[in-house]
Amino acid sequence: MPRTRDGGASVPRVAWLLGPALVAGVAYLDPGNVASNMTAGAQYGYLLVWVVVIGNVMAWLIQYLSAKLGIVTGRSLPEVLGERLRNRWARRAYWLQAELVAMATDLAEVIGGAVALNLLFGVPLIWGGLITGAVSIGLLVLQQRRGARPFEFVIMGLLVIIAVGFGVGVFIAPPDPAGLVAGLVPRFADANSVLLAASILGATIMPHAIYAHSALARDRFSARPAGGRAADAPAATAAADAPAPPPEPGTATTLPTEVLVRATRVDVTVAMAIAGTVNLCILLLAAVNLSGVEGTDSLEGAYTAIGASLGPVIATLFAVGLLASGLASTSVGAYAGAEIMHGLLHVRIPLLLRRLITLVPALAILALGFDPTLSLVLSQVVLSFGIPFALIPLIALTAKAGLLGRWRNHWATTAAGVAASVFLITLNALLLWLVFTGA
Incomplete structure (x- = not known):
C-alpha cells in the first residue's frame, strides 16, 4: 500500500484519485x-470505424502526457508555454490560434445543446443557446466556489x-460483426470521407482538452512543498504571478508523484474507454439505422429517423444524451479558454464577461439560421487544424529532463507522440489539398 510523504497513513484508494481525466x-x-x-455512419456505414479507434488510442497518449505535465510541474500547458515564449508577439499569436480553437469548440457545444432542447421541448434554437450558456456559467461557478471535486x-x-443516451440504441439494433471488422481497415472512399475523417479526429483529439487536462490535474493533484517547487521536478517552479494555493481538503496534494502518475494512467484509461466506446456507438447507431435514409444529414433528421427505426424512447434518450453532452462539454470548454488566456497572456477577465463573449459566435449562427449540423461538422475541422499547435509543444515539453526530471517521456513514448503528430498533420495537409484542388 502506498504511503504519504511523511510516512503516515496509507493513501486514499485509487478510485478517489479518479476525476480529472473523466472531466477532460x-x-x-x-x-x-x-x-x-453520426454523419460518417449515415453516409459511409462502417468505413470510418478505424478513424474512431485510432483517434481514441492517440487520445489516450495525449491526455496522459497532458495530465503528467500538470502533476509534475504544478503548471498547465498554457502556463509553461507562456513562460517559454519570450517574444510577446509570438505569445499573443499562439494565444490567438488557441483562443479561436476554443471558440470553435464552444460553437459546437452551444449549438448541440440548443438543438437538443429544441428536439426535446420545442425551445427555439436561439433561446436554447442562451440556456446552454447559462447552465455552463452555473457549473463554472460551482467549480470556482466549491472546488474541483x-x-x-x-x-x-x-x-x-x-x-446511456447514445449507447442504448446499439444494443437494441446491434451492428453487423463482419461490417464492423471491415471498418477497421484504414481507407477512404472519396474527398468527403477525408473531410469527415478530419472532423472525427478534430472532435476526438481536441486541442482545448489538452490545455484543460493539464490545468485540471494541476488544480487537483499538484504538490507544492515549501519553496514553490513541484514534487520530484527540481526544475519546475510554481506560477510566478500567484502564490500556490493551500491543499484542498480531501484531495491528494500530499501524495508522492509516483502514486499520482499511476492513478492518472488509470484515470485516463477509464475516461478514454468510455469516450471511445460511446463515440463508436454513435457511428454504429447511424451505420445500422441511418445508412441510405433520406434526411439524416442533420441531427434533427437523425433524431426523426432513429424514432422511426427504434421507437420514440430511444430517440428521446438520444436527444437527452445530446443535451447532456452540450451542457457538460461547454463548461469544460469555457474552463479551457480561461486557462489559455491566463497562462499565455497572464490576464484574467470576469467569468461572466468571458462566457458572454464566447457565446456570441454560436448565438449569431443560430440567429442567422445556418444549418446547425453543418456548423458542428465544420467546427470540428477547424479543431483538427489546431491540434498540432497543442500536440507538438506537449510532446516536446514532456520529453525534457530539465522540466520533468525522471518523469520525462521514455523514448518510445516520444516516438509514439511524434508518429501521432505526423499522422494528424498529414491528414490535415491532404484535406487542404483536396479542398484547394476541388477534388
Missing part, C-alpha cells in the same frame, strides 16, 4: 463528436447520461 474526457463526447460520427461529480453524472 467529456470534451471527447461533445455535440461535435455526435454530428461527425463537486464539479467533477456533476460532470461525471452528465457523462453517465451521455453514455
Whole structure:
C-alpha cells in the first residue's frame, strides 16, 4: 500500500484519485463528436470505424502526457508555454490560434445543446443557446466556489447520461460483426470521407482538452512543498504571478508523484474507454439505422429517423444524451479558454464577461439560421487544424529532463507522440489539398 510523504497513513484508494481525466474526457463526447460520427455512419456505414479507434488510442497518449505535465510541474500547458515564449508577439499569436480553437469548440457545444432542447421541448434554437450558456456559467461557478471535486461529480453524472443516451440504441439494433471488422481497415472512399475523417479526429483529439487536462490535474493533484517547487521536478517552479494555493481538503496534494502518475494512467484509461466506446456507438447507431435514409444529414433528421427505426424512447434518450453532452462539454470548454488566456497572456477577465463573449459566435449562427449540423461538422475541422499547435509543444515539453526530471517521456513514448503528430498533420495537409484542388 502506498504511503504519504511523511510516512503516515496509507493513501486514499485509487478510485478517489479518479476525476480529472473523466472531466477532460467529456470534451471527447461533445455535440461535435455526435454530428461527425453520426454523419460518417449515415453516409459511409462502417468505413470510418478505424478513424474512431485510432483517434481514441492517440487520445489516450495525449491526455496522459497532458495530465503528467500538470502533476509534475504544478503548471498547465498554457502556463509553461507562456513562460517559454519570450517574444510577446509570438505569445499573443499562439494565444490567438488557441483562443479561436476554443471558440470553435464552444460553437459546437452551444449549438448541440440548443438543438437538443429544441428536439426535446420545442425551445427555439436561439433561446436554447442562451440556456446552454447559462447552465455552463452555473457549473463554472460551482467549480470556482466549491472546488474541483463537486464539479467533477456533476460532470461525471452528465457523462453517465451521455453514455446511456447514445449507447442504448446499439444494443437494441446491434451492428453487423463482419461490417464492423471491415471498418477497421484504414481507407477512404472519396474527398468527403477525408473531410469527415478530419472532423472525427478534430472532435476526438481536441486541442482545448489538452490545455484543460493539464490545468485540471494541476488544480487537483499538484504538490507544492515549501519553496514553490513541484514534487520530484527540481526544475519546475510554481506560477510566478500567484502564490500556490493551500491543499484542498480531501484531495491528494500530499501524495508522492509516483502514486499520482499511476492513478492518472488509470484515470485516463477509464475516461478514454468510455469516450471511445460511446463515440463508436454513435457511428454504429447511424451505420445500422441511418445508412441510405433520406434526411439524416442533420441531427434533427437523425433524431426523426432513429424514432422511426427504434421507437420514440430511444430517440428521446438520444436527444437527452445530446443535451447532456452540450451542457457538460461547454463548461469544460469555457474552463479551457480561461486557462489559455491566463497562462499565455497572464490576464484574467470576469467569468461572466468571458462566457458572454464566447457565446456570441454560436448565438449569431443560430440567429442567422445556418444549418446547425453543418456548423458542428465544420467546427470540428477547424479543431483538427489546431491540434498540432497543442500536440507538438506537449510532446516536446514532456520529453525534457530539465522540466520533468525522471518523469520525462521514455523514448518510445516520444516516438509514439511524434508518429501521432505526423499522422494528424498529414491528414490535415491532404484535406487542404483536396479542398484547394476541388477534388
